[in-house]
Structure formats: C-alpha cells, structure tokens
Amino acid sequence: MHQPQVQIxxxxxxxxIPRYMSALAAGxxxxxxxxxxxxxxxxxxxxxxTGLAMAIPAGxxxxxxxxxxxxxxxxxxxxxxxxxxxxxxxxxxKIILINHGSETxxxxxGERIAQLIxxxxxxxxxxxxxxxxxxxxxxxxxxxxxxxx
Numbered sequence: 001m002h003q004p005q006v007q008i009x010x011x012x013x014x015x016x017i018p019r020y021m022s023a024l025a026a027g028x029x030x031x032x033x034x035x036x037x038x039x040x041x042x043x044x045x046x047x048x049x050t051g052l053a054m055a056i057p058a059g060x061x062x063x064x065x066x067x068x069x070x071x072x073x074x075x076x077x078x079x080x081x082x083x084x085x086x087x088x089x090x091x092x093x094k095i096i097l098i099n100h101g102s103e104t105x106x107x108x109x110g111e112r113i114a115q116l117i118x119x120x121x122x123x124x125x126x127x128x129x130x131x132x133x134x135x136x137x138x139x140x141x142x143x144x145x146x147x148x149x
Contacts, residue, residue, distance in 0.1 A: 004118060006062070007055035011092055014109075015051030018116055027065060027115030030095065034109035045079050045098040048113055056087040056118075063117040064095060070113070075101025078114060087121070 008017060018028035032038075033051035040046055056062055064083035070076040079096045095114045099105050107113065 004057050004060050006057065006060075006118060009053045009055075010051060011053055012051035016110065017052070027117050029067070029112040030064075030093070030114050030116055032095070032107055032109055032111050032113045034107065037109070038107045040076070040097060040099040040105045040107060042075075042099050042102055042104065045096060046107075048095045048097060048107060050093045050095065052093050053090055054085065054093065055090065056085060058087050059121055060087055061085060061119055061121045063119055065115050065117060067112060067115055074103070074105050075099060076105055082117070085116075 010017070012033055015033050016031040018030045020028050030050055030052070032048045034048065038046055038048065054062065062085040064078060064081070064085065066077040066081055076097055076099055079098045083096070085093060097107070097113060
C-alpha cells in the first residue's frame with residue numbers, strides 16, 4: 001500500500017507531531033498548542049493553534065475530523081467537519097472547535113483536539129450541458145424516500 005509522505009514543520013518547539021494512536025487507526029490525533037487554557041462555553045466556538053505547518057503532496061488533502069470521545073463525553077466537535085487542508089496550504093494548522101454540550105469545557109495545551117485523515121483528491125472537470133440525463137429519482141431531495149425503519 002502506498003503511503004504518501006507529508007512533510008511537517010514545528011512552528012514552536014513544544015508542538016507535538018500528530019500520530020496514530022493504534023496500529024490500524026485511520027486518523028492521527030492532533031494536539032492544541034496554547035499559551036494558556038481556553039474556556040469554551042456551551043454554544044461557543046474557538047480557533048485553536050497547533051504550532052504545526054504541513055506540505056501535503058499533490059493529489060492529497062488532509063481532512064480534519066472530530067474525536068469521538070470528545071463528542072460523546074462533552075459535546076465537543078468541529079464547526080466545519082470534515083475540514084480540508086489543501087495540498088498548497090503552508091500556514092499553521094488551526095482547529096475550529098464548538099461546544100454543543102451543556103457544560104463549560106476547558107481545553108488545555110497538549111490536549112488531543114481532533115484527528116487528521118490523509119486522503120486522495122480527485123479534481124473533476126465540469127462540462128456545462130443544456131439537459132441532464134434522467135433517473136428514477138429525478139429531483140427527489142433529502143428524505144424523499146420516507147423515514148427509514
């Protein structure tokens with residue numbers, strides 16, 4: 001299996017390199033790098049630095065996804081999930097957290113706040129047409145087939 005090489009740069013000596021937490025994990029955990037703890041009130045969102053920058057190879061993206069433990073235990077997730085880090089971005093990786101829980105949540109420096117997935121990207125070619133082919137579904141939208149049982 002091909003393993004793309006993602007170059008990573010510490011922008012601060014205390015930044016932690018993301019890593020897989022088990023042998024078959026799909027996501028790498030990424031840590032907050034904070035000058036002081038961040039208090040996240042219910043309904044509040046914040047942008048957290050990681051102290052890292054990356055060079056992602058062409059043809060790939062890094063998806064930023066929530067950590068399931070933070071979601072189920074505290075209601076902490078990402079505003080834009082999955083977020084995308086494009087191959088041509090070279091700035092600091094920052095994570096947008098939101099507190100959907102009912103209690104205040106405090107983020108400490110070094111805490112694992114999200115997970116990263118390295119994924120291939122396919123750029124499509126869009127072709128304008130006068131008419132689209134027909135299908136059985138047609139223009140049926142969200143929930144058009146009824147409630148699942």
